[in-house]
Amino acid sequence: MHKIGIDLGSSYTKGVIVNKKNEILDFYAVRTGFDFNKAATKILDKFSENYKFSSPVFTCGYGREQLNIPFIANSEIIALAKAVYHIYKCKCSVIDIGGQDTKYIKITDNGQVDKFKMNRKCAAGTGSFIEEIAFRLDITAKEFNQFAEEATEVFQINSFCTVFAVSEIIGRIKQGTSIQNLILGIYNSVIDRCIELSIIEDKLIITGGIPDSHPKIVKLFRDKFPSAESPEKSQFLAAFGCVLLNS
Amino acid sequence: MHKIGIDLGSSYTKGVIVNKKNEILDFYAVRTGFDFNKAATKILDKFSENYKFSSPVFTCGYGREQLNIPFIANSEIIALAKAVYHIYKCKCSVIDIGGQDTKYIKITDNGQVDKFKMNRKCAAGTGSFIEEIAFRLDITAKEFNQFAEEATEVFQINSFCTVFAVSEIIGRIKQGTSIQNLILGIYNSVIDRCIELSIIEDKLIITGGIPDSHPKIVKLFRDKFPSAESPEKSQFLAAFGCVLLNS
Numbered sequence: 001m002h003k004i005g006i007d008l009g010s011s012y013t014k015g016v017i018v019n020k021k022n023e024i025l026d027f028y029a030v031r032t033g034f035d036f037n038k039a040a041t042k043i044l045d046k047f048s049e050n051y052k053f054s055s056p057v058f059t060c061g062y063g064r065e066q067l068n069i070p071f072i073a074n075s076e077i078i079a080l081a082k083a084v085y086h087i088y089k090c091k092c093s094v095i096d097i098g099g100q101d102t103k104y105i106k107i108t109d110n111g112q113v114d115k116f117k118m119n120r121k122c123a124a125g126t127g128s129f130i131e132e133i134a135f136r137l138d139i140t141a142k143e144f145n146q147f148a149e150e151a152t153e154v155f156q157i158n159s160f161c162t163v164f165a166v167s168e169i170i171g172r173i174k175q176g177t178s179i180q181n182l183i184l185g186i187y188n189s190v191i192d193r194c195i196e197l198s199i200i201e202d203k204l205i206i207t208g209g210i211p212d213s214h215p216k217i218v219k220l221f222r223d224k225f226p227s228a229e230s231p232e233k234s235q236f237l238a239a240f241g242c243v244l245l246n247s
Numbered sequence: 248m249h250k251i252g253i254d255l256g257s258s259y260t261k262g263v264i265v266n267k268k269n270e271i272l273d274f275y276a277v278r279t280g281f282d283f284n285k286a287a288t289k290i291l292d293k294f295s296e297n298y299k300f301s302s303p304v305f306t307c308g309y310g311r312e313q314l315n316i317p318f319i320a321n322s323e324i325i326a327l328a329k330a331v332y333h334i335y336k337c338k339c340s341v342i343d344i345g346g347q348d349t350k351y352i353k354i355t356d357n358g359q360v361d362k363f364k365m366n367r368k369c370a371a372g373t374g375s376f377i378e379e380i381a382f383r384l385d386i387t388a389k390e391f392n393q394f395a396e397e398a399t400e401v402f403q404i405n406s407f408c409t410v411f412a413v414s415e416i417i418g419r420i421k422q423g424t425s426i427q428n429l430i431l432g433i434y435n436s437v438i439d440r441c442i443e444l445s446i447i448e449d450k451l452i453i454t455g456g457i458p459d460s461h462p463k464i465v466k467l468f469r470d471k472f473p474s475a476e477s478p479e480k481s482q483f484l485a486a487f488g489c490v491l492l493n494s
Contacts, residue, residue, distance in 0.1 A: 010414075034418045100411060122369070123410035132410060163370035163379060163409045164347060167257075171281045 001054040005242035006043060007076060008036050008063030011099025011127065012209055014236050015043035017051055018243040022086075025051065027236045029209075036063030044069070058242035072246060077105055077116050079241030084205050085111035086244055087231055092203040095194050096238075097210035097217070099127040104197040117197045123162040125193025127210045132162050133169060133186055137179070141213040144183060148216040151184035165189070187217050191224070203227040207234040248301040252489035253290060254323060255283050255310030258346025258374065259456055261483050262290035264298055265490040269333075272298065274483045276456075283310030291316075305489035319493060324352055324363050326488030331452050332358035333491055334478055339450040342441050343485075344457035344464070346374040351444040364444045370409040372440025374457045379409050380416060380433055384426070388460040391430060395463040398431035412436070434464050438471070450474040454481035 002025060007014045013036070014029045028046045032039045040057075047053060056070035064073040084094050084107060091109035096102065101120035108114045123129050134144050155177055159165040169182055190210070204225045211218050211230040221228040231237065249272060254261045260283070261276045275293045279286045287304075294300060303317035311320040331341050331354060338356035343349065348367035355361045370376050381391050402424055406412040416429055437457070451472045458465045458477040468475040478484065 034421055100414075122408045128410050161369045161409075163375050167347075174281055 002051050003243045003247065004044065004047060004053050004057040005079075005239035006040050006057055006059050006061075006067075006071075007079070007236070007239040007242070008032065008040060008059060008061040008066065009098055009209075010062050010101070012235070013039035013043060013061075013063070014239045015040070015047065016236050016239045016243065017047045017053060018240065018247075022244060022247060024236070024240060027233060027239075029235065032063065036066035037068045039063070040067050040069075058246050060238050060242050074242045074245055076238045077103065077118075078113060079245055080207065080238040081105050081107050081111070081113045081241070082244045083237040083241035084207065084231075086241075088203070088205060088229075090203060092205050093198070093200050094205045094207055095197070095200075095221075097125075097127060097190070097194060097206070097208040098235075099131070099209055102126050102194055102197065104194075106198070106202070115198075119193070119197060124160055124165075125190055125196075127208070129162045129165070129190055129193075130186065130210065130214065132166055136166055136170065137173075145214045145216050147180045147183040148187050148214075151180040152178070153181055153184075154188055155181040155185035157182075157185045157189045187214070187220055191217065191220055195224070200225060204229070206230040207237050209235040249298050250490045250494065251291065251294060251300050251304040252326075252486035253287050253304055253306045253308075253314075253318075254326070254483070254486040254489070255279065255287060255306060255308040255313065256345055256456075257309050257348070259482070260286035260290060260308075260310070261486045262287070262294065263483050263486045263490065264294045264300060265487065265494075269491060269494060271483070271487060274480060274486075276482065279310065283313035284315045286310070287314050287316075305493050307485050307489050321489045321492055323485045324350065324365075325360060326492055327454065327485040328352050328354050328358070328360045328488070329491045330484040330488035331454065331478075333488075335450070335452060335476075337450060339452050340445070340447050341452045341454055342444070342447075342468075344372075344374060344437070344441060344453070344455040345482075346378070346456055349373050349441055349444065351441075353445070353449070362445075366440070366444065371407055371412075372437055372443075374455070376409045376412070376437055376440075377433065377457065377461065380413055383413055383417065384420075392461045392463050394427045394430040395434050395461075398427040399425070400428055400431075401435055402428040402432035404429075404432045404436045434461070434467055438464065438467055442471070447472060451476070453477040454484050456482040 060074045060076040060079045094105040105116040106114040218230040307323040307326045341352040352363040353361040465477040
């Protein structure tokens with residue numbers, strides 16, 4: 001029977017269905033909203049259209065204990081580290097950029113979590129920073145990413161706080177600054193906040209919803225850290241790790 | 248001839264016209280927008296309808312040097328301290344809650360600035376925190392204040408960051424938490440951020456645009472610091488102080 005891993009984050013709930021060989025058969029994400037159980041149910045309903053799976057399901061994330069069905073809850077840090085090591089099998093540092101937090105995890109050469117740090121206090125450096133600005137400018141993640149690709153130089157955003165940055169950016173646009181250069185500045189601001197979490201010395205793996213939908217960010221990380229990589233569909237890695245931890 | 252003081256803040260530009268006896272004859276505030284000179288011009292145009300005044304004008308605040316007319320620029324900290332001491336004539340601590348910053352100023356018993364601290368990095372604790380939430384809930388400052396007056400208990404806001412607090416509050420409202428209690432929680436959150444700036448030992452004077460438009464905040468400060476007071480039209484104090492410093 002297949003197994004299901006679900007990562008119940010503050011912004012999105014991500015699910016994977018995994019076969020006995022630990023291969024991902026399918027993945028699905030929904031906005032979490034205010035009812036974690038409902039979000040998880042949507043994912044199970046989707047998978048049950050095509051697959052049979054075993055109970056309990058394996059969960060992690062902010063809402064990992066909010067399900068009305070049998071579950072085994074895991075640490076999202078350990079689950080993410082497990083999945084990253086499963087793919088790369090080497091000592092590395094992970095930066096995970098989620099909707100409402102940013103994590104740094106240092107993984108040893110035998111796959112253990114050596115240390116980790118998390119910012120969930122401030123929106124700067126998280127996906128919320130990008131989403132707030134995209135919302136105000138009324139552009140999609142795809143358009144946002146495309147604008148950054150077209151930038152000719154980086155506009156330096158002065159504001160640290162998301163609230164003030166939004167005002168600054170709207171003001172700059174009114175004054176005629178190129179939106180492309182501003183958006184490249186926004187990506188750089190997110191990266192600056194992320195790398196403040198720790199000194200990055202090892203191979204760098206970028207994960208989370210933001211690199212998935214804003215691939216330009218991965219390229220910009222690579223300018224600073226040439227070894228940087230981001231696995232495909234990296235926002236599903238913690239959910240995948242939940243299954244790996246229980247197989 | 249009368250003198251004019253203008254405080255060019257990030258959110259609002261505040262002007263006063265003062266006679267030879269250092270009495271305020273009139274005051275006027277406009278949204279700053281993105282052109283400080285334009286904001287100052289609106290204030291001068293308004294005053295020139297009824298008064299004659301001398302040049303240069305006396306300025307302070309973020310945009311204090313952005314005028315196209317003759318001006319003498321002053322520190323907003325020293326101007327505010329001057330005006331507060333002019334009114335209270337005693338050793339005191341000032342908390343000034345502006346649109347995009349919060350200041351703490353300690354004034355000695357002979358009116359000197361002993362020390363000061365400023366938060367302009369993070370929207371939490373500033374007027375932006377309140378304005379962002381009022382904007383999302385589509386309520387005016389007056390309604391906001393009225394809701395807090397009607398609260399039966401304080402709802403504790405968990406999020407530090409304005410961006411996350413907005414999500415938390417919208418979520419709580421959807422779940423049925425009383426908007427009155429939530430708004431009282433928002434005021435308390437602003438106060439908590441303000442008093443983190445320093446230990447308050449002296450008489451406390453609350454100034455700035457926020458206590459003017461959200462008088463409930465002053466009452467809540469008074470629950471913690473019985474000596475707390477907020478002079479009327481306190482958002483104009485720094486502009487007034489600019490004139491006092493040059494008289």
